[in-house]
Amino acid sequence: MSEPHTQSTQHPQQPQRTQRIQHTYPRVIETQPERTDLPLVVMPSVIESMIGPFTANLELLHDIARVRMYTDCVSDSDMILARSADADAVMVIGFHVPDAMLDRFCGFDGRAGHVRCFAFGGTGVASYINLQRTREHDVRVCNIVHYGDHAVAEHTFALIMELAREVGRLNTEVKNGDWTGADGYALHNKTLGLVGFGGIGRAVARIAQGFGMQVAVWNAHVDPSVARTFGVTLIDDMGDLMAASDIVSLHLPLLDSTRGIVTAAVLDRMRPGTLFINTARAEIIEPGALSARLSRGDIRAALDVFDHEPLPMDDPLRSVPGIILTPHVAWRNDEAYIGLTKQVVQSIASFFTGGTFNIAN
Template sequence: MSEQQSMPQIIETQPDRTDLPLAVMPTVFEAMIEPFKANLPLLHDIARVRMYTDRTTDKETLLARSADADAVMVIGFHIPDAALDRFCGFDGGDGHVRCFAFGGTGVASYINMAKTRERGVRVCNIVHYGDHAVAEHTFALILELARETGRLDAEVKADDWTGAEGYALHGKTLGLIGFGGIGQTVARIANGFGMHVAVWNSHVDPAAATELGVELIDDMGDLMERADIVSLHLPLLESTAGIITARQLDRMRPGTLFVNTARAEIIEPGALTARLLRGDVQAALDVFDHEPLPMDDLLRTVPGIVLTPHVAWRNDEAYVSLTRQVVQSVASFFTGGDFNVAN
């Protein structure tokens, strides 16, 4: 059965209150359904809610389900410019959405922020909901590169006892580009491994740097050259898009481990693929320029690369904070507040 043919369960609140605006969640991850239901009372007497409980990224399905929405809760799908116009009733579109409540950070890679600003459509994102989730996944990727547990598991199950030589984390230098909530959590974990942590010194909280005993390095290229492991934790903003260049990536030494659980768009287009295809740097990536990653993408050909499908943010703890903030954003919009406004 295709996405368009499926008949998802629909959860509605206050359906008879047609005097209230309508907030629609056109798709959701199954694990988020119960956390969202627990927070829907926050919209009592503020807005009706219609939540579709299946998972789809089909643009026409999303648009059809949101046709009469005043606000849309955006959970894990992109809104291209043409779809944005239709959602909001511009350029011949029939929608009337006035607010998008995005269930994540890095909203700029999902919605055209300049366009929403121009047209007076509010966009909200959420903050610090998944600091631990992303930090833990970062170390899962680092450990996979260092100890290859996935490959070794498959070999043992195939009766191959060859094994592999591990790469020690203790005493190595972890270079962090980005030192907000996630970067600081990664640093705390790294301290537990006995690693030396160096941080690119841009907008770094001095108190946090002192508390965590990190070394601040002013030049990003210098950091990449000195680090044994480079991990990215910058948000995607207009000021950070493409901030990591081919010249900086070129300074990584052979044998460096490179991890990205932030956003692919903070790297100059094509620069990372070109660097990794040289074959002397190992990488683990959770984010990509195009998602899902196309089957013919050259990243798939990089030897030893570890790829995960943009899941660093997804765990049970993160869902509790995420769902509450999304609902709070919608409630704030309809009551004249400014909670978590991103644009």
């Protein structure tokens, strides 16, 4: 396997600040290229920060599969198909697999396909691949679990803090000579309502309690003993949770049963002044319901996920006053990359050795 080369970029004018190391990678990283007897795994696109963690884990596929990893991030369907033309398995990082691409990979109109497994580098795989269609093709899809619970929880609170204290705006104003400042919004003694109480929701609850907040959770089959362990209050009706909360944060996975579960009627129960956070999936909200609720101008929101990504320039969310928008990065930090990349590679290894690790479909 080719070894990546690293280069450090220094900025003497800011010696007190930790600088990011700039890496130079070959265009393609391959393992065991001479082992044509082994199945081929292709990663046609990758986020640069993942390259190092991925290369550290590729040894898990030694004598199981050879790997061809392209070291840039692309989303063009034709390029992804061309790079993966002879792949037995594809690692899906940073791009969607629309039905037309899926059919090209897996066979259509009597033509044989070549891809037998997709390993998705995330948890919300249903947003990226049509799972029903993969079942029809008899192709395995794997996703990963709990790799970024703390990363997403921390980003959730970054969004909450930005709404509460407006640090980003104040930073810009001070640098521009404006010393006016702004009044903050206290978190202490406020009620945080969580819709979803898996690994991420539980991590968010612990952070909230550190701020002295009260935490309420929508009771979608949450075990009472778990609620007692985490010191949260269960509320049976989602609308009642919205009405009782000063801040609402969504942490449900996207499943057939959760798609559109946060309805316009539920959002209507939020009181004026409520802060609304979504770092889960946009599709768990009824289409159009959030934009309609925000258009009333009496609640503020911070969002990391959207119905269409990248967010179109003409999307009405862009024009909502005071809204905070981030580009689906809640899961992205150094710790999460380590867990994510290892699970993706383990999923591929499991598939080719007859295991059942992290099957999503």
